[in-house]
Amino acid sequence: MKRILTAALLGSLLQATPAKACDVCGCGVSYYNPYLFPHLSKNYTSLSYFHRVYRTQNGEGGRSREDYNSLLLTLQYSVRKRFQVLALVPWQFNTLRNDAGSRSLSGLGDLSLLGQYRVWERVSDKGVRQVVLAGAGVKLATGRYVPAATSKTEDQNFQLGTGSTDLLFNGSYRISLRNWTFSAAGSYKYNTENEDGYRYGDVVNTSVQATFRKEYRKWSLSPYVQLSQEWQLQDADRHVLQAASGGPVSYVAGGVEVNTRRFAFGANYQAAAAQNLAGGLIRVEPRVALRTSITF
Template identity: 45%
Template sequence: MKKIFPALLLAAAVAALPARACDVCGYGPSNYNPFLFPHLARSYVSLSWSARSYRLLDHDGSWAQAKNNTLLLSAQYRLNSRLQLLAQLPFQLNEAHTQEGSTRSSGAGDATVLAQYRFVEAKRGNWRHTVLAAAGAKLPTGRYRSEAEKTAGQTFQPGSGSLDYLANAAYRVGYRNWLLGTSVAYKYNTAARDGFRYGDMLTAGAQLVFRLEGTRGALMPYAQATHETQFNDASGHVLQARTGGTALYVGGGLDASTRSITAGMSYQWAADQAIAGGNIQARPRLQAHVAFSF
C-alpha cells in the first residue's frame, strides 16, 4: 500500500449544485478531473467522502449557501506492470439554502472510466522517478433534465447530461522517505442535449509527502496545493456571464496504511479565488477515504 494514497487524496468528487451558473472548483457536475496524483499500486477498491460548501450572491444582492456531500466509489484493475483501468461512480447529496427556502437533490452522478499508462519508473540509489499519463471519459449516467424540462425544484441535479473527455499527466520523484508529486489535468466538455455546455476545466497540483515507517504500517502526513481554472459556460454557443473563474486551494492531511488497507483525511481552503466574477465564494473542503488493495 506504499503508493496507494496519492490517488485517493485528490480523487475529485463530482459536485452538482444549483443554477448552472458556475462549474469551477467543485461547483457543478462537470468538474471531474480524477486522479490528479495517479495511482501506481495494485488493484484496489475504495470509498471516499467529500464535503464542500459555497456562498452565492443572488440577483437581489442577498447571499445564499450551497452544500455538496459526495460518496465516491472507485476501483482500479491492474492489467500489467504499466497499464491500469480505473472507474469511478459518485453518489451525491446537494443542498441549497436561500431566503425563500431550501432545496435538496440526491442520486448517482456521472461515471468516469480511465486507462492509465506508466511510461517511466526508474530508481537510482535513494532516488525514484515516475512518469505516467491517463485518458478517458465521463459518461452521462447521472440524472439530468434539459432546460425546457426543469422546474424550480430541479435546478441542480447529479448529472451534467454530456459526454466529456479527460486527460492527465503526472511526474513523481522520491528521495528516501520523501515524495513530491506534480500533475496537470484537462477536461474537455461537450454540450448536453439542450445545447448547454459547461466550460472546460484545467487543474494543476503539487503534493509533498513524508512517510513514517512503523512495525505494522506507516503514517504519511502531507501538504498539498491545487489550482483550478474553469472556462466560461456556453448556451447555444453563446458565452454565459457570471461563469468560470479560478481558485487556489492549499492544505494538508494524514494517511495511515497497512499492507492492504489505507485510510486518511485531508483539509483544504481557498487561499485565492475569483469565481464567477466574485459572485461565488468557496469555503474550506474536507475529504476522507478508505481503500482496500488486492
C-alpha cells in the same frame, strides 16, 4: 458545483478530493480530479466521502448556500504491469438553501472511466525513484440533468449530472528518495454540449505535493501538503458565453494517510487561498474529504 476531487497521490497520480475541483458552473456535479485518489501499485477499491459548500450571490441581490455531500466508489484494476483502468461511481446528497426556502437532490452522479499508463520509470543507484504517468478517460452522462428553470447560477449548478459526455486527460511526475515523495500533476477536462444546448466550461488543474512517509512495524503514516491551481472556462448556453461562470481558484491543502498491508485510511482538508469564480458571485468554502481503501 460540479466536478471536484482533490487529495494525495502517494503513488503516482496524486490525489486530489471529490476533490475534484469545481468547475463553475458545475461546481458540484462532476467528480473527476486526478489528485484525489492515491495511485496504488496494486488493484484496489475505495470509498470516499466529500463535503463541499458554495455560497452564491445572484444579480438580483439574493443569496444561496449549496451543500454537496458525495460518496465515491473507486475501483482500480491492473490490466498489465504498466497499465491500469479506473472506474469512479459517485452518489450525491445535495442541499440548496436560498431566500425562497430549501430543496434537496440525491442520486447517482456522472460515472467516469480512466486509463493510466506508466510512461517512464527510473531508479538510480542512490535509491532515487522517478515515475511519469499519463492517462485519459471519459465522463459519462449517468447523473440526472434537468434544464434550469431560471437563468440563476444556483439553478444551473444544482444538478446531479451535467447531461454531457466529457473527455479527461491527465499526467503526473513523481520523485521519491527515502521517506520523501515530491509530485507534480496536471489535468484537462474537455466538456461537450448537452442535449439542452448547455456546455459547462472546460477545466484545467495543476498541483504540487510533498509527502513524508514514516514506517512502523505493521503500518505507515504519511502526512502531506499540497498546493493546487484550477482554471475554469466560461459556460455557454446555446453557444452564448455566460458571464456568471468560470474563473480561477488557488487551493492550499493538507492531509494524512494511514496504510497497512491491505488497508488504507485518509483525510484531507482544503481551503481556497484566492478565488474569483463567476466574477466573484460564487465563493467556495473549505472542504473535507475522507477515504478508506482495500487492495486485492
